[in-house]
Amino acid sequence: MMIKKLLLSLSFVFIFSGCKKETDVAGLLVGKWNYNASSYEYNGKQVREAANDCSKKSFIEFASGGAYHGESYGDQNEHNTCRHSISDQKSYQYDAASKKITLTGGKRTYAYKVISISNNKLVIQYISEDETLPAAKDEYIR
Numbered sequence: 001m002m003i004k005k006l007l008l009s010l011s012f013v014f015i016f017s018g019c020k021k022e023t024d025v026a027g028l029l030v031g032k033w034n035y036n037a038s039s040y041e042y043n044g045k046q047v048r049e050a051a052n053d054c055s056k057k058s059f060i061e062f063a064s065g066g067a068y069h070g071e072s073y074g075d076q077n078e079h080n081t082c083r084h085s086i087s088d089q090k091s092y093q094y095d096a097a098s099k100k101i102t103l104t105g106g107k108r109t110y111a112y113k114v115i116s117i118s119n120n121k122l123v124i125q126y127i128s129e130d131e132t133l134p135a136a137k138d139e140y141i142r
Contacts, residue, residue, distance in 0.1 A: 025117055026094045029101070032061040033140035035072075037122050040135040056084035060140060068092040068103055100127070 024116070035058035039048040057073040062103040072086035088107035094114075101124065113126040115137055122140040 024095060025099070026110065028117050028119065029062050029094055029114075029122070030064045031142060032059055033142060034059045035138065036141045037139040039137050039139065047063075057082055062092060066093065067092050 035055055037048055037050045039046060054073045054075055055084070057089050058071060060068070060070045062068055068088070068090045070086065070088040070090075070141070071084070072088075074083040074085045077083045088103075088106075090103040090110075092104070093102045094100070095102070099114045101112045101114060103112075112124040113127055114124055115123040117123070120142045123137055124135045124140070
């Protein structure tokens with residue numbers, strides 16, 4: 001009888017800790033993330049390109065209600081100011097089973113795989129329309 005109670009208690013711990021982890025990922029996603037770097041494979045080697053002064057201004061932001069806001073900056077223009085290339089507001093959903101963020105609204109839907117996430121670092125990878133993962137991974141920090 002004691003062993004049954006112990007096994008039952010342990011099974012609840014595993015069930016609830018497993019659910020909690022995925023819930024935590026969705027909770028960790030909420031907030032503003034600043035672009036930090038991209039990494040990809042080139043000629044069999046892993047390459048990491050750190051953000052430059054302009055691309056460091058780029059960010060993505062997830063609100064707890066499902067709203068997404070992103071701003072992207074490219075290189076400097078002829079006036080030595082950073083070129084603002086994208087301003088985007090969409091809705092998002094996070095699917096814990098596939099670790100997938102889906103952005104909807106406007107003409108296109110975008111999907112990203114969450115490669116890793118912590119309190120201060122998010123690494124995502126764009127999923128192309130044919131469901132393949134291109135080589136590049138984007139890193140964001142808080």
